[in-house]
Amino acid sequence: MAFWADLGVNIKILVAICVAALVALAVGLLGLSALAETSAAAQRIYSGNLAGVSALGVVREGITQSRLDLALHVVYPDLKTKDQYEEAFADNLALVDDGFAAYESAGPVVGAETVDKVRAAWQSYVTIAQEELIPASRDNDLTAWGTIRSEQVGPVVKELTGLLTEIAAAEQAAAATDAANAAAGYDSSRVKVILLLTVGLAAALALGVFVARAIVRSLLRVIAVCEGLAAGDLTHSTGLTSRDEPGRMGRALDAAILRLRETVGTIGGSAVTLAGASEELSAVSAQLHAGAADVADKAGSASSASENVNVGVQSIAAGAEQMSASIAEIASNAAHAARVAQEGMAVAERTNNQVAELGTASQKVGDVVRLITSIAEQTNLLALNATIEAARAGELGKGFAVVAGEVKELAQQTAKATEEITERIAAIQDSSTSAASAIGEITGVIQQIGDYTTTIASAVEEQTATTGEMSRSVADAATSSGDVARTVSGVAEVASATAEGARATQQAAADLTRLAGDLTVLVGGFRH
Structure with a gap:
């Protein structure tokens, strides 16, 4: 306490200001840290969930377009039109392969076994389509095409659709978890900022009041002696010993x-x-x-x-x-x-x-x-x-x-x-x-x-x-x-x-x- 009393008034005021500045700095750093965590959570949601869901959407779209190409391939009897739909089917196959590659690079939330099942089901669908559906369609054998579609392609497509739905549900659940974690991090950071701001402001205010009271108390003693001097009383003294x-x-x-x-x-x-x-x-x-x-x-x-x-x-x-x-x-x-x-x-x-x-x-x-x-x-x-x-x-x-x-x-x-x-x-x-x-x-x-x-x-x-x-x-x-x-x-x-x-x-x-x-x-x- 004696060391504090010997400090200059400017140093005492600067200490109070520095406390307030440190509080502001701590609040700012904590806020920046919270923003960084929120940004990281958003990035995780995007890269780990949104990108995967988007890749699955590409796969679904490619599968749907390929099935539509096969249906139109059988509808048109001329070979030239059939060749066009075969080319479109090949493009959609490539689109599906790209979607699978994008999903795997995004970091799937499901296990590798589920991804392998999806790829296997897709490969079965492609094999049946290339080896049986398309030849039957080129021969305009609608009966055989319908039998193959209902007996072979239907179960494969059903399995493939179920697996994709399961993967999409898992991605949505993971995205919901990441969003909940981001919200929890925000709440925690907000509580920390409010607590730190409250404690810091209270400390700065208490220090400022303490400094002001110490200065005013010394000045009041000096004023009392000066008033006594003005009244001709030389018996009083301030009794101050501090070095401020x-x-x-x-x-x-x-x-x-x-x-x-x-x-x-x-x-x-x-x-x-x-x-x-x-x-x-x-x-x-x-x-x-x-x-x-x-x-x-x-x-x-x-x-x-x-x-x-x-x-x-x-x-x-x-x-x-x-x-x-x-x-x-x-x-x-x-x-x-x-x-x-x-x-x-x-x-x-x-x-x-x-x-x-x-x-x-x-x-x-x-x-x-x-x-x-x-x-x-x-x-x-x-x-x-x-x-x-x-x-x-x-x-x-x-x-x-x-x-x-x-x-x-x-x-x-x-x-x-x-x-x-x-x-x-x-x-x-x-x-x-x-x-x-x-x-x-x-x-x-x-x-x-x-x-x-x-x-x-x-x-x-x-x-x-x-x-x-x-x-x-x-x-x-x-x-x-x-x-x-x-x-x-x-x-x-x-x-x-x-x-x-x-x-x-x-x-x-x-x-x-x-x-x-x-x-x-x-x-x-x-x-x-």
Whole structure:
């Protein structure tokens, strides 16, 4: 049975056709054999019976004509007419001899003894006719002719006629037997043909039904799996193991569904990972937003401090003009400026630390974004593999090709969102770098302010002699304090931009979470 199941559909169909053809051939050969037997029987009837009967008819006719010739021979008295009838009698004798020869060559059904009796009786008739009847007739001795005819010829003719009748009856009986045998052969051949035709057609029909049911059964299993695939059910398989066309189609469909099941499972796992990564990105974005807001607040404090420094330096500049009148006031203002510078340095240092934390957080966000990008690339690759597998499945994979296209589109949207996040994180990192550089400049400037104010404090006792130089130094300090104010304002703007970027990153993370949810819903539509 396994060997039969592994045969191709075309071979199975050809086997059924060959069975029907063999039945037709057997019926034809049997019919030809029956026709040959019928022809042989007819030939036997003709050659063994009809030819013999025909030869006997010739003999009977010859005997009858010869007797008529003898009767006419005695009727006509003139010798010339008698000579004509003697010639006719001789011809009829030859006709009878030919008839006997034809009968013997046809194969008489009677024994040789009966044939010899007929020939002997005929020879007696011929002898009597030639030696006694014809001479009496030529002498016109009607009395003697009549006596010879009644006493000698009559018994011989009676015996001859009886033997011929017996032979004819035997030939008819043999012909009837041959005809009955031919009819019996026909009946037997007809029964054989009908029986063979019935059995052969039944076998061919049974084989055809068996082949059709086997093919349809395999196709129904394939159709059931295809309908399940169209409904999103990947848990079924055909289970076909035969090597014929439906079996190969079923095994290919099972392999495609298995790979499709693995692909859907991988996509589902990737969707879960993507959802977790998006949640982590959302948390990091929230932390980044909070840090940026804190930096903005501290940058505002630094701006206020720098304004205070600027006011102090301006006061120093005003006091420098009055230095010669109030050295004590200058010393007091210098000490105040030193304290303010120290506060500015402390604020700048804290701001620098916050900016460093902001850079570290942005690097973490970048790591998460790279992870999401990797997942999106894997998802896109899986979607491409699914599209290829669906294309290999042909019409059966169209439904999954649509799903694979949607998965691929979601992966592309994810890649686009992560690319936008990467750009924003790069902008944040650039802003953080600029903020760190600006804070460094602030620290340097405040350090310079501290140095200047220290110099002022230490050189208060010498300010009388060096008032002009102090005025110039105070002017420089005023300029530097203005730069500090502008730098701190820039830091505040950078911090605000960082906060806005963090908010946008948080929104992108929310979009990524939504896309991961959509992908999970799509994968959830399949049973695997």
